[in-house]
Amino acid sequence: MLLNIILGLAVVVLTVNVQGYGTLFWMKKYDKKRNVLSEESFRKQGAKLLISTSIFLIFLHLIQSALWALLYMILPGISEIETFEKAMYFSLVTFTSLGYGEITIGSTNRILSGLEAINGITLIGWSTAFMFAIFQELLKKKNKNKRVN
Known part of the structure; x- marks a missing residue:
């Protein structure tokens, strides 16, 4: 059990690095x-920014999940998972x-699956907070543009 906890925490460190550097x-x-x-293109560019940010964060989560999947593949004794797809x-x-x-x-x-779930909840929460921060910045920019005009 201790080896699994150490390996799981090592993957947590890797996934947090992926999230941190990605962010x-x-x-x-x-x-x-x-x-x-600009104000004229604010809606279109703002929507593009939110969509592209969302896709980027999902890509980060796919990388993080792949790191966990690799651990499941290389560990002996996990016979239930025969392929990388599984x-x-x-x-x-x-x-x-x-x-x-x-x-x-x-x-x-x-x-390991419990550690991965804790890791996922944490990193998805981080992504949610990041998306909200970008949305807040867009709202501030919009309100600032309104006051200037």
């Missing part, structure tokens, strides 16, 4: 675009806390 990367891109938003499916279901249950892993490794 910083996107903030730099956003900072460049935010000053270009590992990825199990990981996505666990990461998002859906927990359908048609694929489960054996008792010696099942602590």
Whole structure:
């Protein structure tokens, strides 16, 4: 059990790094675009920004889930997961806390799925907060434009 906790926490560290560096990367891109938003194109550009941010964050979560899936693939004793597709499916279901249950892993490794669920909840919450922060910035920009005009 201790080995599983250590391996799980190592993957948590990796996924938090993916989220952190991904968020910083996107903030730099956003900072460049935010000053270009004009009032005429505000709605269209704002919508594009929110959609592209959402897709980017989902991409980050796919990478994070893939890291967990790789762990499930390389660990001995997880015979329920024969292919990467099954590992990825199990990981996505666990990461998002859906927990359908048609694929489960054996008792010696099942602590990993709990760690992944905690990790997923945390990182999805981070993404939600990030999306909300961008939405707030867009609203501030819109209100600032209204006051100037």
